[in-house]
Amino acid sequence: ENILEAEPIVYRQIVVPHQSGKEYCTDAGLVVPSISYELHKKLLAIAEKHGLSLERRLEMAGVCASQMALTLLGGPNRLNPKNVHQRPTVALLCGPHVQGAQGISCGRHLANHEVHVILFLPNFVKMLESITNELTLFGKTDGKQVSSVKDLPDSPVDLVINCLDCHENAFLRDQPWYRAAVDWANQNRAPVLSIDPPVSAREQAVDAKWSLSLGLPLPLAESAGRVYLCDIGIPRQVFHEVGISYHSPFGCKFVIPLHSA
């Protein structure tokens, strides 16, 4: 009667309101449900209210996305002092929105790690403040910024990072710079990593090999490729405030692969 039984592992440690549909699971078999864009937006807004400012989130998303990109580029085999003349090249395609700012933050961290980064951002008279701040910092790296697709490389790069889309203004897709950037990405034969891609009713304009979702995943389309999840530092009680019962699925990692459940 003294037998100690191991308590069963709870695989469903995250429970969301209005269990909407698509579910993912981690390598360890933990269920990670997707949430709607509206709930995701509310989660970030509550986090900001408690002090997890956009600036902090940009820094953290940039660090974690760059850690993922550095792994995709070959990790220590590719980035070591013996390979200084074979620095990988990344083309970073950004639109004029928070998703673009996240991309620029990622690009700065990549450039800080001696990756050759070419940032495409269309010219606008007035930019979001978060974009301007990220650009100032990016400008202190050896990364290059271009505003015309003509100045992007003709030959294949090592990785394309796609931050052209945002979750709200779908009309951006009709603009000439957007079409040009999409055509360039589809012609270049490099694999594509999308950061924080939207749920799209239409197909993604650029098919991704990998997509990185932030905090909790949206129900992404097949064209998002393999889905990864990034910890953006939201504490458990913030999830609770929007009705999500939450335990971290990350273990000791900050970026984990998700599988369709």
Add this chain to the structure above:
Amino acid sequence: ENILEAEPIVYRQIVVPHQSGKEYCTDAGLVVPSISYELHKKLLAIAEKHGLSLERRLEMAGVCASQMALTLLGGPNRLNPKNVHQRPTVALLCGPHVQGAQGISCGRHLANHEVHVILFLPNFVKMLESITNELTLFGKTDGKQVSSVKDLPDSPVDLVINCLDCHENAFLRDQPWYRAAVDWANQNRAPVLSIDPPVSAREQAVDAKWSLSLGLPLPLAESAGRVYLCDIGIPRQVFHEVGISYHSPFGCKFVIPLHSA
């Protein structure tokens, strides 16, 4: 005459003004010179001027320090869903300064990863704004905050993180809360990680097993233990502005071990 010779690897890729003394090297043999506290302070001030705000730095230092701590705690072997009832315990000792704020940020990320964190911070009527902000966010985790050493655990914890010291106000060391926290740490038999420890003329009050320096190392005493270096996202041209010729020693990592050269 068509022989391609590999260019020699430049091991000294970081050159600082007034080469002061202590030098470290990375696993790959790159030389990482130490800099004085005054130059380190100037480096951070210039970085802030370009938009790498204290808030961003706190977030980044917190993420990277927590990644190091998670590895020290056993990484995936310790933090997986099967071990949910054996969560590691970390005692985080913080003083009322920026080094303390860095520690609280680290503590939040550890608590977000289901580590049992007990934060010791002495009570003060007026706190630094950066401390207050970090505390608000930490308060949304399941981490516990205490202001008396009496409320720290009697039994050994898995890791002590020491953020009691700052670089300037050495007089803090004479305060009763400081002495009490140091005595507690020295009585508890847990290994100690110091984050951003100062160069000390006196011996460290708490001997560290590991120390984490930010950006570039200070010339640390033996009692700092094994020195690690953390990338805090400073772009190359910011190093140049303070007279440091710089190439990243990090490769694809954000935290690397340093060895006495």
